[in-house]
Amino acid sequence: MTTGELAAACGFTHVTGDGDREIEGIFTGDLLSWAMGRAKEADAWFTVMGNVNTVAVAALADCACAVLCHGAQWDAAAVQKADMQGVELYTTELPEFEASYLAAVTLELAPPEP
Amino acid sequence: MADDSIRLHYTVPGDDFTRAGEASADLKSRMKKLGLPPGAIRKVSIALYEGEINLAIHAHGGDIDVEITDDEVRMVLSDQGPGIADISLAMSEGWSTAPDEVRSLGFGAGMGLPNMKKYSDEFDIQSAVGVGTTVTMAVKTA
Numbered sequence: 001m002t003t004g005e006l007a008a009a010c011g012f013t014h015v016t017g018d019g020d021r022e023i024e025g026i027f028t029g030d031l032l033s034w035a036m037g038r039a040k041e042a043d044a045w046f047t048v049m050g051n052v053n054t055v056a057v058a059a060l061a062d063c064a065c066a067v068l069c070h071g072a073q074w075d076a077a078a079v080q081k082a083d084m085q086g087v088e089l090y091t092t093e094l095p096e097f098e099a100s101y102l103a104a105v106t107l108e109l110a111p112p113e114p
Numbered sequence: 115m116a117d118d119s120i121r122l123h124y125t126v127p128g129d130d131f132t133r134a135g136e137a138s139a140d141l142k143s144r145m146k147k148l149g150l151p152p153g154a155i156r157k158v159s160i161a162l163y164e165g166e167i168n169l170a171i172h173a174h175g176g177d178i179d180v181e182i183t184d185d186e187v188r189m190v191l192s193d194q195g196p197g198i199a200d201i202s203l204a205m206s207e208g209w210s211t212a213p214d215e216v217r218s219l220g221f222g223a224g225m226g227l228p229n230m231k232k233y234s235d236e237f238d239i240q241s242a243v244g245v246g247t248t249v250t251m252a253v254k255t256a
Contacts, residue, residue, distance in 0.1 A: 030220055031220055031221075031223040031225070032219075032220040032221055032223070033164065033167075033221065033223045033224075033225030033226055033229055034223055034225060036160050036163065036164065036225070036229055037160070037225055037228070037229040037232060037233075041152075041156060049219075049220040051219060051220070052132050053131060053132075053135070053219055053220060053221070054220065056134075056135035056138075056139070056163065057163070059139065059142075060135070060138055060139070060142065060156075060159040060160060060163050061156070061159070061160060062152075062156055077132065085139065
């Protein structure tokens, strides 16, 4: 499923990007080094950190997109950098868990082993 | 040393977390143009970005020298910062001396050096208190 298809199905608001990146998984968290080390390529990343550093990490870690939760808004500098680097950004009013859960169900991801 | 190696130099400004990341973004784009494997590009990008952030947070900036050869990308990060008193402690996940201001940006989780090691095929750190720190990382591309 592409970023644009997921956003449409989940009601995420588009901020930057073409909506054409394939999503293979989900990473949820706010500490940038954790995201850097543990988010996988082509993950949709759910966070509340809307600054320019999140965009840098999303670009370097090759995340499919970053979704800012809880109704937070991306900084102007973050939007500018995302446009420059081709990073897809979205927002949602949903909290991080609910947004991640909705995305996981939409993507039909298998639950993790206990 | 291969004759056709590419050498790059970057200067990382201290305490500017919006500019930290420029070196890794530039190197990533150069590696893409060279057609290097995506897995290696990702490893270099992550390891170098963590290094840049460390230079900005802890060392008031520093220098990065990169050499791209036939089979690896070698990065040497050097600074004249305060140095690291206990390297094994600094290498442990979750241990951090980052100030609150940096943590509020989402950094300072104590994962910087561990991530740099994790994403390098070769990793070395030399440090002396009051003198500075030099980190060498190499990622295989072939």
